[in-house]
Amino acid sequence: MSIPPRMEQPSALVRFLNLFTEVRPGEAASSVLLALNVYLILSAYYVLKPVREALILAGGGAELKSYAAAGQAVLLLLILPIYSWLASNVSGRLLINSVTLFFAACLLTFYTLAQWQVPLGVVFFLWVGIFNLMVPAQFWAFANDIYDPDTGKRLFVIVAFGASLGAVSGSYLDRLLLGHVGVYQLMLVAAGILVLSLLITNLVAAREKLWQRPATVSTSRPGEPAVAEDSIGQGGAFALVFHNRYLLLIALLMLVLNWVNTTGEYILGRTVLETALAASADGQVSTEQFIGEFYASFYTVVNIAGLLLQLFVVSRVLKYLGVRAAIMLLPLIALGGYILVAMFPLLSLVRWVKTAENATDYSVQNTVRQILFLPTTREEKYKAKQVTDTLFVRAGDVLSALVVYVGSSWLALSIAGFALFNTILVACWLLLAYSIGSHYRRLAPATEDKESTA
Incomplete structure (x- = not known):
């Protein structure tokens, strides 16, 4: 009489996550890391919000803030083609690392300029508005790159919880830090949080072997040739949207x-x-x-x-x-x-x-x-x-x-x-x-x- 093979028991983390969505063995660690990743990105944004408000209101008032908000849309028309060109000419690994480090470096630059008492209100407000949209969008593109539709539909429930928690706890983090480090030092805190989130991004990519996968047809349309997994493509961002x-x-x-x-x-x-x-x-x-x-x-x-x-x-x-x-x-x-x-x-x-x-x-x-x-x-x-x-x-x-x-x-x-x-x-x-x-x-x-x- 043959003995049936022993079924692998799910870990405590898998059993806990199954209270909220279906998680299979081997999926828990990366999904939790992704949730932590987007939690840090949202936390960095909320750390910067009081800095943004202080600079724009003190430097020009509520009216200037309103006008600057509209200016973000115009600025995106210039930035998105640059991002699209970069995505067409570098690997996915280099794209994510370079863009995130660029935003972190901007914060160091803003902090230095603030020490020299350079007016930053409008520029910083515009920058935060771009950062708050582009970096989370890039994160979700990365998360989409990891999972197929069936897996992503299950696990994005956990990942999105990290974003929700970051939004909720970010305001508390502001109050906790503001009295201890001051307004401008929050820029350095946010830069450090961004770098930490980037380390987690690379850790998840290594766990999932995202940037070492062989070419597969899942990254191209039916009937089109397979492309290398780390190749993003040569199309323009606006053309992709308006032609699909x-x-x-x-x-x-x-x-x-x-x-x-x-x-x-x-x-x-x-x-x-x-x-x-x-x-x-x-x-x-x-x-x-x-x-x-x-x-x-x-x-x-x-x-x-x-x-x-x-x-x-x-x-x-x-x-x-x-x-x-x-x-x-x-x-x-x-x-x-x-x-x-x-x-x-x-x-x-x-x-x-x-x-x-x-x-x-x-x-x-x-x-x-x-x-x-x-x-x-x-x-x-x-x-x-x-x-x-x-x-x-x-x-x-x-x-x-x-x-x-x-x-x-x-x-x-x-x-x-x-x-x-x-x-x-x-x-x-x-x-x-x-x-x-x-x-x-x-x-x-x-x-x-x-x-x-x-």
């Missing part, structure tokens, strides 16, 4: 999503201000205190809700409903929310609509938009993702600012009017999401068909 319907739809989705969300933030802010002015007129509380207490509570609830959704809901949505349904979830929530706000523009309702929208955006939507690039080519991951996650995101900000200016200055729109405008935008968003989900199913039929029968 799937990528263009993703780019438009990012634009509309950010347009809706930023306009929603205006709706919330205006509602809070009007309520605060009414409360201060009654002598209940000062305007500043009301606004400060409101946003402190609001952000706390949003961050906690986002973390809980990331841990316990995202993997279940992806497993049982699939990407096609998951990508529709946020616009459906936004549609119902803004319809209600258009009818009942009350602070309590606006607050919970934005809480649901932001928490879902930070968890379900953030994970899904990274998954969308899993079935794309290596070149599309590194180049096209930079365009969709930077330029089109900033374009959404610019369009929202234009809508707010026209709606408040020329049309005298009420809060309900802006909510109604957002409702129309969300309807377009739903159409884009449905179309992207259909394209994704054709690109990764095995993973979607598997979930539909679960």
Whole structure:
């Protein structure tokens, strides 16, 4: 009688991670390292936020800050072709290392200039806006490069948790460090965090043998010749997006999503201000205190809700409903929310609509938009993702600012009017999401068909 082979028992880490998503033996270490990697990147950004605000507000005021935000979109038009050229002419290893070290070196330069009392407000604000988009986009391109669609859909739940945790704990880290090291020294702290994140990137790449893999057809389109795994390709970033319907739809989705969300933030802010002015007129509380207490509570609830959704809901949505349904979830929530706000523009309702929208955006939507690039080519991951996650995101900000200016200055729109405008935008968003989900199913039929029968 033969004895069946002994089944390998999953490690304690695998068993723990399986509380949140399906993790198989051999997958836990790299997924946790990737989560730590993006946690550090987000932490570096949040360490820099108070420096950015101090420099821009002290150097030019809130108006200059608003103008500089629009300038980031123009600057990206110049930077992205340079990044695309670099990606076409160096290996993936050199691209990631050189770009990350460049941003770290910029921080050392800014710190030196600050010691010489050189005005940095506008330049540093623009730089942080570029850094906050390009470095995370490059990280997610790297993570997409490691996993196939089936594995990535499972493990990105863990990786994205690192991003959520970095956003939540980053503000606490600011308060902890600011009183001990000062404003400008935070630049050095962020540079050190970036270098540490780069070490983890290279460690994960070595574990997964990412830059030593042989050529495979998975990095090219069906019918095209296989390419070396560490070769990114010679196409232009903008051409990749505008000549590929799937990528263009993703780019438009990012634009509309950010347009809706930023306009929603205006709706919330205006509602809070009007309520605060009414409360201060009654002598209940000062305007500043009301606004400060409101946003402190609001952000706390949003961050906690986002973390809980990331841990316990995202993997279940992806497993049982699939990407096609998951990508529709946020616009459906936004549609119902803004319809209600258009009818009942009350602070309590606006607050919970934005809480649901932001928490879902930070968890379900953030994970899904990274998954969308899993079935794309290596070149599309590194180049096209930079365009969709930077330029089109900033374009959404610019369009929202234009809508707010026209709606408040020329049309005298009420809060309900802006909510109604957002409702129309969300309807377009739903159409884009449905179309992207259909394209994704054709690109990764095995993973979607598997979930539909679960």
